[in-house]
Amino acid sequence: MVNWKNWFYKEAPEIFKEIGIEFGSSVVDFGAREGDYALPLAIYVTGNDKKVDGQVIAIEKERKQIRKMKKRAKKYDIDNIKFISNRASLQIGLKSESIDVVFIFDVLHYFDDEERAILYREAHRVLKKCGKFITYPHHYKDDHPLWHFSELSLDDIIEEIKICGFDLIKKTNTKLIHDHDWLKGKILTFKK
Ligand SMILES: C[S@@+](CC[C@H](N)C(=O)[O-])C[C@H]1O[C@@H](n2cnc3c(N)ncnc32)[C@H](O)[C@@H]1O
DSSP states (O other), X not given: OOOHHHIIIIIHHHHHHHTTOXXXXXXXXXXXXXXXXXXXXXXXXXXXXXXXXXXXXXXXSOHHHHHHXXXXXXXXXXXXXXXXXXXXXXXXXSOTTOEEEEEEESOGGGSOHHHHHHHHHXXXXXXXXXXXXXXXXXXXXXXXXXXXXXXXXXXXXXXXXXXXXXEEEEEEEEEEEETTEEEEEEEEXXXX
Protein backbone atom coordinates (compact mmCIF):
# COMPACT_ATOMS: atom_id res chain seq x y z
CA MET A 1 0.00 0.00 0.00
CA VAL A 2 1.29 3.45 -0.91
CA ASN A 3 1.25 6.20 1.69
CA TRP A 4 0.57 9.07 -0.75
CA LYS A 5 1.67 11.85 1.56
CA ASN A 6 5.00 10.11 2.06
CA TRP A 7 5.30 9.52 -1.68
CA PHE A 8 4.53 13.14 -2.61
CA TYR A 9 6.70 14.83 0.00
CA LYS A 10 9.51 12.39 0.78
CA GLU A 11 10.06 9.38 -1.51
CA ALA A 12 9.30 10.94 -4.92
CA PRO A 13 11.45 14.06 -4.25
CA GLU A 14 14.42 11.80 -3.40
CA ILE A 15 13.99 10.03 -6.75
CA PHE A 16 13.55 13.32 -8.68
CA LYS A 17 16.81 14.63 -7.18
CA GLU A 18 18.63 11.39 -7.99
CA ILE A 19 17.50 11.37 -11.64
CA GLY A 20 18.61 14.97 -12.16
CA ILE A 21 15.51 17.20 -11.97
CA GLU A 22 16.27 20.65 -10.58
CA PHE A 23 14.11 23.01 -8.53
CA GLY A 24 12.54 25.69 -10.73
CA SER A 25 12.28 23.39 -13.75
CA SER A 26 9.48 23.27 -16.27
CA VAL A 27 8.54 19.59 -16.71
CA VAL A 28 6.29 17.92 -19.26
CA ASP A 29 4.80 14.67 -17.91
CA PHE A 30 3.58 12.89 -21.05
CA GLY A 31 0.98 10.19 -20.31
CA ALA A 32 0.46 11.39 -16.74
CA ARG A 33 -2.66 9.30 -16.02
CA GLU A 34 -4.01 10.48 -12.65
CA GLY A 35 -0.81 12.19 -11.58
CA ASP A 36 1.17 9.72 -9.47
CA TYR A 37 4.26 11.54 -10.80
CA ALA A 38 2.86 14.84 -12.09
CA LEU A 39 1.57 15.80 -8.64
CA PRO A 40 4.77 15.19 -6.63
CA LEU A 41 6.74 16.72 -9.53
CA ALA A 42 4.67 19.90 -9.21
CA ILE A 43 5.46 20.05 -5.49
CA TYR A 44 9.14 19.27 -6.08
CA VAL A 45 9.83 21.90 -8.77
CA THR A 46 8.77 24.66 -6.36
CA GLY A 47 11.64 23.62 -4.09
CA ASN A 48 9.13 21.52 -2.10
CA ASP A 49 7.76 24.60 -0.34
CA LYS A 50 6.50 26.96 -3.06
CA LYS A 51 9.61 29.18 -2.79
CA VAL A 52 10.71 28.62 -6.38
CA ASP A 53 8.80 29.04 -9.65
CA GLY A 54 8.49 25.70 -11.36
CA GLN A 55 5.79 24.25 -13.55
CA VAL A 56 4.45 20.90 -14.68
CA ILE A 57 2.55 20.35 -17.89
CA ALA A 58 0.60 17.12 -17.53
CA ILE A 59 -0.42 15.64 -20.87
CA GLU A 60 -2.94 12.80 -20.89
CA LYS A 61 -5.25 11.35 -23.54
CA GLU A 62 -7.98 10.16 -21.16
CA ARG A 63 -10.26 12.93 -19.96
CA LYS A 64 -11.39 10.83 -17.01
CA GLN A 65 -7.77 10.67 -15.80
CA ILE A 66 -7.37 14.42 -16.20
CA ARG A 67 -10.46 14.94 -14.04
CA LYS A 68 -9.04 12.65 -11.34
CA MET A 69 -5.68 14.44 -11.53
CA LYS A 70 -7.33 17.85 -11.13
CA LYS A 71 -9.26 16.62 -8.12
CA ARG A 72 -6.10 15.29 -6.49
CA ALA A 73 -4.22 18.52 -7.26
CA LYS A 74 -6.93 20.49 -5.50
CA LYS A 75 -6.79 18.21 -2.48
CA TYR A 76 -3.03 18.82 -2.13
CA ASP A 77 -3.32 22.56 -2.90
CA ILE A 78 -1.16 22.22 -6.05
CA ASP A 79 -1.68 25.12 -8.46
CA ASN A 80 1.34 24.92 -10.79
CA ILE A 81 0.13 22.19 -13.15
CA LYS A 82 -1.21 22.89 -16.60
CA PHE A 83 -3.44 20.03 -17.78
CA ILE A 84 -3.54 19.12 -21.46
CA SER A 85 -5.98 16.59 -22.84
CA ASN A 86 -4.32 15.66 -26.15
CA ARG A 87 -6.67 13.05 -27.69
CA ALA A 88 -3.82 10.53 -28.06
CA SER A 89 -1.67 12.75 -30.26
CA LEU A 90 2.11 12.33 -30.26
CA GLN A 91 2.67 16.08 -30.37
CA ILE A 92 3.61 17.96 -27.24
CA GLY A 93 2.21 21.19 -28.62
CA LEU A 94 4.55 23.61 -26.85
CA LYS A 95 7.07 26.11 -28.21
CA SER A 96 10.44 24.81 -29.36
CA GLU A 97 13.25 24.97 -26.77
CA SER A 98 10.89 26.02 -23.97
CA ILE A 99 11.04 23.09 -21.49
CA ASP A 100 13.71 21.83 -19.06
CA VAL A 101 12.56 18.21 -18.69
CA VAL A 102 10.37 15.83 -20.67
CA PHE A 103 9.32 13.00 -18.35
CA ILE A 104 7.78 9.85 -19.86
CA PHE A 105 7.16 7.00 -17.43
CA ASP A 106 5.67 3.66 -18.42
CA VAL A 107 4.14 4.96 -21.67
CA LEU A 108 6.57 4.20 -24.52
CA HIS A 109 5.40 0.58 -24.93
CA TYR A 110 2.05 1.92 -26.21
CA PHE A 111 3.73 3.06 -29.45
CA ASP A 112 5.35 1.31 -32.40
CA ASP A 113 8.87 2.28 -33.54
CA GLU A 114 7.74 5.01 -35.91
CA GLU A 115 5.45 6.55 -33.30
CA ARG A 116 8.19 6.42 -30.66
CA ALA A 117 10.62 8.16 -33.03
CA ILE A 118 8.03 10.93 -33.56
CA LEU A 119 7.67 11.30 -29.80
CA TYR A 120 11.44 11.35 -29.14
CA ARG A 121 11.92 14.01 -31.82
CA GLU A 122 9.02 16.01 -30.41
CA ALA A 123 10.61 15.81 -26.94
CA HIS A 124 13.89 16.95 -28.48
CA ARG A 125 12.15 19.90 -30.18
CA VAL A 126 10.48 21.27 -27.02
CA LEU A 127 13.53 20.81 -24.80
CA LYS A 128 15.86 23.72 -24.15
CA LYS A 129 19.51 23.29 -25.05
CA CYS A 130 20.87 20.76 -22.50
CA GLY A 131 17.31 19.89 -21.40
CA LYS A 132 16.68 16.38 -20.09
CA PHE A 133 14.60 13.56 -21.43
CA ILE A 134 13.87 11.25 -18.47
CA THR A 135 12.07 8.00 -19.02
CA TYR A 136 11.09 4.84 -17.24
CA PRO A 137 10.69 2.29 -20.03
CA HIS A 138 8.64 -0.61 -18.70
CA HIS A 139 7.42 -3.87 -20.27
CA TYR A 140 10.48 -4.57 -22.45
CA LYS A 141 11.82 -8.10 -23.07
CA ASP A 142 13.23 -8.75 -19.56
CA ASP A 143 10.71 -6.64 -17.70
CA HIS A 144 7.13 -7.96 -17.88
CA PRO A 145 7.07 -7.85 -21.74
CA LEU A 146 4.05 -6.19 -23.33
CA TRP A 147 2.86 -4.70 -26.60
CA HIS A 148 5.43 -2.84 -28.74
CA PHE A 149 8.29 -3.40 -26.26
CA SER A 150 7.97 -7.15 -25.87
CA GLU A 151 10.85 -7.97 -28.28
CA LEU A 152 13.17 -5.12 -27.27
CA SER A 153 15.97 -5.07 -24.70
CA LEU A 154 16.77 -2.05 -22.56
CA ASP A 155 19.86 -1.48 -24.74
CA ASP A 156 17.66 -1.42 -27.88
CA ILE A 157 15.52 1.27 -26.28
CA ILE A 158 18.55 3.32 -25.24
CA GLU A 159 19.88 3.06 -28.80
CA GLU A 160 16.67 4.26 -30.46
CA ILE A 161 16.54 7.28 -28.12
CA LYS A 162 20.20 8.12 -28.86
CA ILE A 163 19.50 7.99 -32.60
CA CYS A 164 16.94 10.76 -32.07
CA GLY A 165 19.61 13.12 -30.71
CA PHE A 166 20.03 12.34 -27.00
CA ASP A 167 23.02 11.27 -24.88
CA LEU A 168 22.47 8.88 -21.99
CA ILE A 169 23.90 10.46 -18.84
CA LYS A 170 22.49 8.29 -16.06
CA LYS A 171 20.76 4.99 -15.31
CA THR A 172 19.06 4.89 -11.92
CA ASN A 173 17.93 1.65 -10.35
CA THR A 174 15.23 2.50 -7.87
CA LYS A 175 11.97 1.71 -6.14
CA LEU A 176 9.10 3.24 -8.13
CA ILE A 177 5.36 3.67 -8.11
CA HIS A 178 3.62 1.64 -10.80
CA ASP A 179 -0.16 1.28 -10.99
CA HIS A 180 -0.46 2.66 -7.47
CA ASP A 181 1.94 0.07 -6.10
CA TRP A 182 5.69 -0.39 -5.54
CA LEU A 183 8.06 -1.84 -8.13
CA LYS A 184 11.81 -1.84 -8.83
CA GLY A 185 12.85 -0.34 -12.16
CA LYS A 186 15.51 1.50 -14.17
CA ILE A 187 15.07 5.18 -14.97
CA LEU A 188 17.08 6.59 -17.89
CA THR A 189 18.22 10.21 -17.92
CA PHE A 190 19.27 11.63 -21.30
CA LYS A 191 20.59 15.05 -22.19
CA LYS A 192 19.75 16.94 -25.38
C1 LIG B 1 0.63 2.91 -17.84
S1 LIG B 1 0.05 4.54 -17.70
C2 LIG B 1 1.42 5.37 -16.93
C3 LIG B 1 0.95 6.57 -16.16
C4 LIG B 1 2.04 7.39 -15.47
N1 LIG B 1 3.03 7.90 -16.42
C5 LIG B 1 2.70 6.59 -14.39
O1 LIG B 1 3.85 6.13 -14.60
O2 LIG B 1 2.08 6.42 -13.32
C6 LIG B 1 0.12 5.17 -19.37
C7 LIG B 1 -0.68 6.44 -19.56
O3 LIG B 1 -0.33 7.02 -20.82
C8 LIG B 1 -1.51 7.53 -21.41
N2 LIG B 1 -1.29 7.69 -22.86
C9 LIG B 1 -1.10 6.72 -23.78
N3 LIG B 1 -0.92 7.25 -25.01
C10 LIG B 1 -0.98 8.59 -24.86
C11 LIG B 1 -0.87 9.70 -25.76
N4 LIG B 1 -0.64 9.55 -27.07
N5 LIG B 1 -0.97 10.94 -25.26
C12 LIG B 1 -1.19 11.12 -23.93
N6 LIG B 1 -1.33 10.12 -23.03
C13 LIG B 1 -1.21 8.86 -23.48
C14 LIG B 1 -2.57 6.49 -21.03
O4 LIG B 1 -3.88 7.00 -21.15
C15 LIG B 1 -2.18 6.19 -19.58
O5 LIG B 1 -2.81 7.07 -18.68
